[in-house]
Each structure stands twice: as C-alpha cells, then as structure tokens.
Amino acid sequence: MKIRQATSADIEAVSRVHIAAFPGFFLTRLGFGFLCELYRGFLNHAEGVLMVAEADDGELIGFVAGTTAPDRFFADLRRARALHFVLHAVPALIRSPSLVAAKLYSALFYRGDKPANLEGGSLLSSIGVAPGVVGKAVGMALLTRFEQEAFARGTPFVYLTTDAIDNDRVNHFYTRNGYVVESRFMQGGRRPMLRYMKQAAPAVGV
Numbered sequence: 001m002k003i004r005q006a007t008s009a010d011i012e013a014v015s016r017v018h019i020a021a022f023p024g025f026f027l028t029r030l031g032f033g034f035l036c037e038l039y040r041g042f043l044n045h046a047e048g049v050l051m052v053a054e055a056d057d058g059e060l061i062g063f064v065a066g067t068t069a070p071d072r073f074f075a076d077l078r079r080a081r082a083l084h085f086v087l088h089a090v091p092a093l094i095r096s097p098s099l100v101a102a103k104l105y106s107a108l109f110y111r112g113d114k115p116a117n118l119e120g121g122s123l124l125s126s127i128g129v130a131p132g133v134v135g136k137a138v139g140m141a142l143l144t145r146f147e148q149e150a151f152a153r154g155t156p157f158v159y160l161t162t163d164a165i166d167n168d169r170v171n172h173f174y175t176r177n178g179y180v181v182e183s184r185f186m187q188g189g190r191r192p193m194l195r196y197m198k199q200a201a202p203a204v205g206v
Helices: 008-021 032-044 068-094 095-107 140-154 168-176
Strands: 002-007 048-054 061-068 122-129 157-163 180-187 191-199
Touching: 002 140, 008 032, 008 048, 008 061, 008 122, 032 048, 032 061, 032 068, 048 140, 061 068, 061 140, 068 122, 122 140, 140 157, 157 168, 168 191
Parallel strands: 122 157
Antiparallel strands: 002 048, 048 061, 061 122, 157 191, 180 191
C-alpha cells in the first residue's frame, strides 16, 4: 500500500470510495457530482489537503481530506464554487426536495465546527476507506499521513467532529490514535457530536 498526494485523476475514484464508505450520509445524498466538486476543492486550494491510499495493484482504496485553515477554506470554496455545488445537487433535490435542500444549505454554509476558543488548528474533514479493506490499517495510515502534513505546515493541533451516538468503532479509532474529546455539541439542534483534538508533539530541543 502507498499513501500519496492526490491528483486530479483521482477525484472520481475518491468520490466513489466516499459513497461506498458512507452510504446514507448527508454528503453522499447530495450526489456523485457534488462530491467530485468538494474533493476537487480540497485538492486545488492552497490550504486544502487531499491524500489517497493506493493498493499494490494501483487501485484507490482510501482517502483523507482536510484543511489547515477551515474558516478561509470553506469561505473561499463557497464564493468560488457555490453555483456548481447547487447544480450538481439538482438531481438529488428533485428526488427529495425538502430533505436535500436542508442538507445542501448545511453543506454550503459549513464553517468547519472549529473549537470555540482555539485558533490555528487543522480540520480533518473526512477519512474514507473502501469496505473491502476495512480493518487492514488503511485508515490509520491515512490518519498518520494527514497529521504529518498538517504539523509540517505549522498547525498546533488537528481536530475533527464525529457522531457521539451509535458510533463506537469510529470513536474508538480516534481515541486509540491519541485523540481526546475537546467538547460535545449538538449539530442542527438534534444530532449529538463529539469534537476530538490532537496536539502537535512538542519540538525536541537541540
């Protein structure tokens, strides 16, 4: 397995892994085109991070996406590509207008759910692993590589958000890899969430 920087040629494969890894999740419901647009944003933005895991045969089996400047990243993406996101979501809007409209609004105006009193952290937005290789350390390798990239860019900590309820496997994955619960909050007024954080290792003195 190899972890490498993504390229534009990987975007469709990344989106397919997302759909397979997160069936029924709100971003998945917005459609393949929406996901391609989103991950292209992570790839092309100066403060975006998009890396992929590639099997020995060249198949893309996982990805990690995030940003070292969540506030700026999502604002820039919205200003530059909002119309494209809406157009890609039209098929989903036609199928389920009320449900998808609310999800689309949330996606377009997402700001990264950063810790309230902390600045400068990198957001780990998503790790997706193909169902056939779950449990084979792909996710851990992607997480480690994302942290290395974020800390190399000078970020003091990495944070992420995930569901607090019925999500034991994911929560265990992050705690096992050194993340601690920074806070709990309600997303949309009814979805209990956990915000995890991991500090950069202190610099070793010479």
